[in-house]
Amino acid sequence: MKKEALSSSSSGCKTRILAIKDTMEILAGKWKFHIIGSLMLFEKLRFMELLREVDGIGAKMLSKELQDLEMNHLIRRTVLNTKPLTVEYELTDCGRTLGPIIDEIAKWGITYRNTLYHKSEASESVV
Amino acid sequence: MKKEALSSSSSGCKTRILAIKDTMEILAGKWKFHIIGSLMLFEKLRFMELLREVDGIGAKMLSKELQDLEMNHLIRRTVLNTKPLTVEYELTDCGRTLGPIIDEIAKWGITYRNTLYHKSEASESVV
DNA sequence: GAAAGTAGTTTCTTTAAGGAAACTAATACC
DNA sequence: GGTATTAGTTTCCTTAAAGAAACTACTTTC
Numbered sequence: 001m002k003k004e005a006l007s008s009s010s011s012g013c014k015t016r017i018l019a020i021k022d023t024m025e026i027l028a029g030k031w032k033f034h035i036i037g038s039l040m041l042f043e044k045l046r047f048m049e050l051l052r053e054v055d056g057i058g059a060k061m062l063s064k065e066l067q068d069l070e071m072n073h074l075i076r077r078t079v080l081n082t083k084p085l086t087v088e089y090e091l092t093d094c095g096r097t098l099g100p101i102i103d104e105i106a107k108w109g110i111t112y113r114n115t116l117y118h119k120s121e122a123s124e125s126v127v
Numbered sequence: 128m129k130k131e132a133l134s135s136s137s138s139g140c141k142t143r144i145l146a147i148k149d150t151m152e153i154l155a156g157k158w159k160f161h162i163i164g165s166l167m168l169f170e171k172l173r174f175m176e177l178l179r180e181v182d183g184i185g186a187k188m189l190s191k192e193l194q195d196l197e198m199n200h201l202i203r204r205t206v207l208n209t210k211p212l213t214v215e216y217e218l219t220d221c222g223r224t225l226g227p228i229i230d231e232i233a234k235w236g237i238t239y240r241n242t243l244y245h246k247s248e249a250s251e252s253v254v
Numbered sequence: 255g256a257a258a259g260t261a262g263t264t265t266c267t268t269t270a271a272g273g274a275a276a277c278t279a280a281t282a283c284c
Numbered sequence: 285g286g287t288a289t290t291a292g293t294t295t296c297c298t299t300a301a302a303g304a305a306a307c308t309a310c311t312t313t314c
């Protein structure tokens with residue numbers, strides 16, 4: 001028998017831990033937040049626009065990340081029959097529900113920076 | 128180097144993007160959320176307790192992640208002079224400010240799962 | 255003295271993530 | 285025909301993340 005003594009695994013917070021794992025898997029990687037953030041700001045962006053907007057990303061990565069996000073129903077890909085052929089990406093309703101998460105994360109990041117700053121724990125480097 | 132045409136980089140949302148990057152760098156990796164979540168639940172945990180609580184983590188990883196979190200002032204490490212020598216880990220005040228983020232992430236994960244469930248896929252949609 | 259528990263560290267190996275550059279394919283412009 | 289733009293894909297390569305197992309060091313219990 002395992003020791004049940006302390007483990008939270010048996011109780012209802014297993015759901016919570018799973019939910020956190022789910023979310024973070026969906027949003028994993030270096031670029032997802034940036035892509036989603038850009039789409040929140042601009043509503044609709046084409047592939048090349050995203051490539052320019054998401055600073056530093058390469059075509060391969062962008063393509064892969066967009067596919068991931070689309071698979072998870074967070075963004076919608078629309079091919080327009082313009083002549084040079086363009087593709088539009090935008091958030092779905094589901095994707096837009098990420099707003100509060102991203103807001104909290106941005107808020108925390110800003111507060112955290114200020115906290116470090118005012119504390120003058122100069123040794124730290126958050127870049 | 129930068130193209131200003133569309134880029135949001137020049138405006139105030141650069142701060143926002145940086146803040147998101149900061150936060151995600153601090154919380155990067157497979158285990159940080161789980162460790163912090165456990166410490167939110169149990170207040171104080173020793174190394175061996177965390178090793179058992181955070182399902183699947185190894186000693187090396189745990190040690191590294193705890194060091195990262197301590198460096199960023201999110202947790203506090205206290206050596207107790209008990210005889211077999213124990214070490215206690217707990218969230219700092221700063222660490223505790225992550226509560227809302229984790230709550231949002233957990234909430235979203237749960238809602239997302241339910242959404243997928245109830246939709247039963249008509250795939251593309253008019254939502 | 256051997257075993258077991260504390261808190262880790264070290265070494266070695268595998269796997270995943272990410273990036274640069276070249277390439278396809280369609281269309282348009284000159 | 286040559287060049288450019290759109291939206292990617294493919295190939296090759298490097299680095300970072302993660303894990304398993306063994307090991308250190310100290311103390312207590314048997």
